[in-house]
Amino acid sequence: MQELEFIDWIQGRSNFDATKVPVGPGDDCAIVRLGDNDLLVTTDQLLDGVHINLAEHGPRAAGRKVIARSLSDIASMAAVPLAAVATATLPRGFGESDAQELYRGMREIADEYHCPLVGGDVASWDGPLCLTSTIFGRRAGVTGGVEPALRSGAQVGDAICVTGVLGGAWKSTRHLEFKPRIAEAIELAICCRLRAMIDISDSLARDLQHICTASGVGAEINAADLPLNPDLADDEPAAIKAALHDGEDYELLFTVPQAWARKLCDRQPLATHITRIGTIIDATGLTLINPDGSRSELEPIGWEHGT
């Protein structure tokens, strides 16, 4: 069972009334109309042995991470979280204090992002821990005037930018402690001409490929410009590879017109550093410009969860 192929198969069978469902499967959130409002929705799962190691990371980190991943999807649309629901399938014999820690992990991050946890479901079984979260969002802006950022808006000539540093998240605590970039995303959407955006969960290369496929464009990335994780600085080739393919960074990857990229990089208006790392081009696929100036194909591979 190939998950990505299955998701493609599902998308091929989805058809919606665009007046009711402006955005269906295939972006970070779906968008559904409710009255005069856009309702954004994203759902994620967090599995012991796949997205977390419960024995090593503990229940509080698991609870935090499942909510944080969905918040990051809301961020990637430049939307505002409205509320969350979650389910927990607990291994039989899961202790009361562990269950409470799990809930505390969810609540701490939900409260921090003003995203009330309004409902859920709990069950026990003879299997490993399985958590899911579904988060709802609304458009940003006092009157909801900020258009959600989609994957499909990239244009040839756009600059490709990222927030933060990339690579090695899974080998540190960064995949557990990352801060969903809600405020940064809204600021970008309000203050500059944001064309396309996604959060980096699978990997820079794979998530950039998602933008390119949705937008019908290609991209080239300058390896020398990547904001490498300083913990990996001793081995630059390995650090570049990690930045391109590790995933779990939960940073924003976005495209803007070049003039906006220059302003953003000069003025650095966000609490988080912005780096220009490449250009959207009229091509198919991804190209890497290596530090020595040579070009190679950039394969859209990422971390395969649990494999």
Add this chain to the structure above:
Amino acid sequence: MQELEFIDWIQGRSNFDATKVPVGPGDDCAIVRLGDNDLLVTTDQLLDGVHINLAEHGPRAAGRKVIARSLSDIASMAAVPLAAVATATLPRGFGESDAQELYRGMREIADEYHCPLVGGDVASWDGPLCLTSTIFGRRAGVTGGVEPALRSGAQVGDAICVTGVLGGAWKSTRHLEFKPRIAEAIELAICCRLRAMIDISDSLARDLQHICTASGVGAEINAADLPLNPDLADDEPAAIKAALHDGEDYELLFTVPQAWARKLCDRQPLATHITRIGTIIDATGLTLINPDGSRSELEPIGWEHGT
């Protein structure tokens, strides 16, 4: 780990701004405000070996059931489904055709109820099949004028009514093929003075207890009036016990003023039969009036999934 105690513990820690979250955990759906609209939200899980036996029932029935259970929660609020998202955690080695059958099961019931499946998440792991669905709804009525039906509105003197027949659902295919009572619930909410409503998932006794606890009342049930499953007619005491405690009926359990109950039972305005089975009383707990006229305590026990 006692699930119900854990849920009580969570509810004790939930506090919401009522202007933003009019209804939090503890009803069939939460209600969140979005602009001028009420957004209703429910989430459920369906676990192999707990809520379904995959080997016996097959993936299509599993997909149908996880969506149908959430639709039944939307029905119990007398709301209209707006859209659904779902997650599937597949056992490693789950076949492509099984995955497609799972999706078809979800889509068939979602399409039947005009509830677009707008997003989801798929992963594989070394555990059993775990499905979740989150369905969100809106208020019924062209301009959303129909108040959602809560558990907390039952008043002393109300008649207690149910739709359909009760008992033995798990021993038949009824727990797989039930029809969520969306249309019936909306008609009840529009045409009569609906005071409190819930869908029967755990069991009549336990779900009635949920209404009584939320409303601060008690209830008495006339065993002789229960709409027993005719398949169990050979053994009346067993059929009564099944109707009270089996669960998985996914029928509507609701309270209305006595005069409305008489009209409903006389005129039978719904496609589904309505039966008056008891009365809300000023007491604590539930009382059963046995067929011989004697009274006994009705314990709020139900089917313990997976135990």
